[in-house]
Amino acid sequence: MRLSSLAVIGAFGLVSCATQSAPPVLSDLFEGEPESAVEALNRYYATIDPASLPQAPEGVSLPLSEPLTRVLLASCNDEEKASPTLSTLAGEEADLFLMIGDNVYGDRDGRDYANNQPELDELRESFADLAESAEFQAVRAKFPMMVAWDDHDYGANDGGKHFPFRDYAEMIHETFWGLGDEDVGQWPGTYYARTFGPEGQRVQVIMLDTRFFRSDLTATDQYNAPGKERYMPAPEGSYQDMLGSAQWTWLQNRLQDPADLRFIVSSIQVLPTVHGWESWDKLPDERQRLFDMVKSTEAGGVVFLTGDRHTGFIYEEAGVLPYEANELTASSLNVSFATESDEMDERQVGAAFPPENYGVVEIDWEGRSLSFLLKDNEGQTVRQNDIAFGDIGVE
Secondary structure, three states: OOOOHHHHHHHHHHHHOOOOOOOHHHHOOOOOOOOOHHHHHHHHHOOOOHHHOOOOOOOEOOOOOOOOOEEEEEOOOOOOOOOHHHHHHHOOOOOEEEEOOOOOOOOEEOOEEOOOOOOOHHHHHHHHHHHHOHHHHHHHHHOEEEEOOOHHHHOOOOOOOOOOOHHHHHHHHHHHOOOOOOHHHHOOOOOEEEEEOOOOOOEEEEEOOOOOOOOOOEEOOOOOEOOEOOEEOOOOOOOOOOOOHHHHHHHHHHOOOOOOEEEEEEOOEOOOOOOOOOEHHHOHHHHHHHHHHHHHOOOOOEEEEEOOOOOEEEEEEOOOOOOOEEEEEOOOOOOOOOOOOOOOOOOEOOOOEOOOEEEEEEEEOOOOEEEEEEEEOOOOEEEEEEEEHHHHOOO
């Protein structure tokens, strides 16, 4: 599917100059003139048949009634490259696979970031390529999956709520993953949750959307300086929003649902504060709001699962939650930029692991513990942290 040339030209003009009148190809679709450039674009997007968009191969149904004992997670998969780590992951045995962001790189051509444009043709092409990948087909056929998006499968590097084509990006994402007819397809944004297992063994998986509603980040004042590479924490008292009011209310309600363990999946990191890339600490009021919400809802068993960093990490921190906070960052499947890293956050458990990797959460219901594992591209465990249920508020 391609927008007509006139639509593309008109949409470019609308995005660059919101005072310009909408061209007839857009405004004639509905009665009345659109009130903004984004409205004009969304009127056109509303006419697109989702069946014309790429779709993943049919997946495996979620085992909602069965207790989870092993969960895989991974991020950062360039669909234009071979992914031997994904092939290794496909050889695992697990109850669930979480693909938690940058599942494709749909906003760049090779290593040259493309100019965002209304057609999002590169994003659509990237998802089509992923659907044809034998490595992806293998995991899709084997594991039940839940998904989150990050900037490169959102369509805009480091993008947030001001990405003008976000509604179309959401349609592409939800269509590909078969979410359009699910609850997530009924509201703006891509957040959703599922609960697995019987009483006493319930695991709630909460997939957050850290893109669709997010405020702009504060640019660094020392480009590439250690700890300030791209962004700094927002100044005190500045307007901040990570999740948007509707998603925050939804999250508060979900944290009050019955569950023994709760996996909060965020495409970007939650706990660390020492680097200048995207993370929750760049919006410190929102990070604190997340911690305070866990406290106020008395939600036990919360752990954070994250991606994005092109390096694997394990963290634990006391004092921010009513119990020990734990985070596993699994990144990347096939977009590694280094073999070693000297990054060390005070919350960090062991050294960072920059080579290709994926994560595993193992749950021992009888032993009342869970384990965070980082595995390399051959499936060997390279980092591990064992966590007693009692240390994360699980009775």
